[in-house]
Amino acid sequence: MGQNETEIPEATYEMLMSATYRALCEHGYDDLTMRDIAAEFDKSRPLIHYHYESKEDLLGAVFEWMVDRYEAVMLEEVDQDGSPREMLEAFIDVALEGPADPEFDHWAFFTALLEFRSRAHRNERIRRAVVESYTYTIDLIREILETGIEAGEFREVDVDATAHFLFLATDAIRIRYIINDAETALLQGRTALDELVLASLYSD
Amino acid sequence: MGQNETEIPEATYEMLMSATYRALCEHGYDDLTMRDIAAEFDKSRPLIHYHYESKEDLLGAVFEWMVDRYEAVMLEEVDQDGSPREMLEAFIDVALEGPADPEFDHWAFFTALLEFRSRAHRNERIRRAVVESYTYTIDLIREILETGIEAGEFREVDVDATAHFLFLATDAIRIRYIINDAETALLQGRTALDELVLASLYSD
Numbered sequence: 253m254g255q256n257e258t259e260i261p262e263a264t265y266e267m268l269m270s271a272t273y274r275a276l277c278e279h280g281y282d283d284l285t286m287r288d289i290a291a292e293f294d295k296s297r298p299l300i301h302y303h304y305e306s307k308e309d310l311l312g313a314v315f316e317w318m319v320d321r322y323e324a325v326m327l328e329e330v331d332q333d334g335s336p337r338e339m340l341e342a343f344i345d346v347a348l349e350g351p352a353d354p355e356f357d358h359w360a361f362f363t364a365l366l367e368f369r370s371r372a373h374r375n376e377r378i379r380r381a382v383v384e385s386y387t388y389t390i391d392l393i394r395e396i397l398e399t400g401i402e403a404g405e406f407r408e409v410d411v412d413a414t415a416h417f418l419f420l421a422t423d424a425i426r427i428r429y430i431i432n433d434a435e436t437a438l439l440q441g442r443t444a445l446d447e448l449v450l451a452s453l454y455s456d
Numbered sequence: 457m458g459q460n461e462t463e464i465p466e467a468t469y470e471m472l473m474s475a476t477y478r479a480l481c482e483h484g485y486d487d488l489t490m491r492d493i494a495a496e497f498d499k500s501r502p503l504i505h506y507h508y509e510s511k512e513d514l515l516g517a518v519f520e521w522m523v524d525r526y527e528a529v530m531l532e533e534v535d536q537d538g539s540p541r542e543m544l545e546a547f548i549d550v551a552l553e554g555p556a557d558p559e560f561d562h563w564a565f566f567t568a569l570l571e572f573r574s575r576a577h578r579n580e581r582i583r584r585a586v587v588e589s590y591t592y593t594i595d596l597i598r599e600i601l602e603t604g605i606e607a608g609e610f611r612e613v614d615v616d617a618t619a620h621f622l623f624l625a626t627d628a629i630r631i632r633y634i635i636n637d638a639e640t641a642l643l644q645g646r647t648a649l650d651e652l653v654l655a656s657l658y659s660d
Binding site: 280281282363366367369370371372373374379382383386409410412413414416417420421423424425427428430431432437439440441443444445447448449451452453 | 484485486487567570571573574575576577578583586587590613614616617618620621624625627628629631632634635636641643644645647648649651652653655656657
């Protein structure tokens, strides 16, 4: 955390995070410079340096901001008054296709997330935010599974292992979409989830 | 491809790839310098520059070398005279725990792979090698599935979707191992694969 990071006013913080995120999506992690970020930011460049010592500090902060934003979007899509199956399928829909919110560019978000994640094992701040984002989504799936098992809609599976697996499987399908085969990745991913995973999870 | 890359003698190539790989595992993609690579390489630094114009060229080459090496190791472990189920389980074993070969450091390999993969959408040479490594493994799983369905050991699933899914799911479990929760990632991953995926794939 940068020296003066905690003192940043809320409105400046939002503006800076959003500018950094746009610059990151455009240039990619490797090529992003403080100059690129400043070009997206309406205020002065020294103001960035006052709050964030380095590009790494600022990127750590923007990643936490991204994760917070995604959690809110995800919760809004999934936490509805449906049955456990409907909620699980809503989770799969939003995980694979993104939320309905047109402001949220699902693939830009996950492409940036992929770049952060590959640095998690070498950057403690990023690692913590990655783990937090995992935990949040997995907890959400876990609750859906528990409700569904209690209601008799799902078989009695290992809830923790299944929640992790559903999260990881949808994540892996997204990674395939980003790297290759955009067209078929989502279609085949859904087919396999339906034929294999949901078929053995649903109790009838 | 570097200007003189194709002229590199085989022994020098092996030595340079192996030195670059060791340096990459130690320093990570972001921090790796040509100096770090030269420090692992017995021959002169100008020799590296003669064959590879930039660090990016050399890293592209080392990634292709890594992928070739992994394919050989994978094939040796899986292509045995077992039944389709035994071959599929051998694939899952080697994907999650690595090959028996003590020379091959499974987790160092996949940590490096993770760093390459996050650059695939911005680097065409890396993207091609990523896709090749996917394709190789998926073809191997596809053959096992086809044999198993023909032999009546597996249900009649969508072979292509299932092969991709099995590859992606094991890969996702490995990523979880690298980023977090080393202990439980493999255990829970196996539980979910057994309870959900294999349970609905096996025909009895």
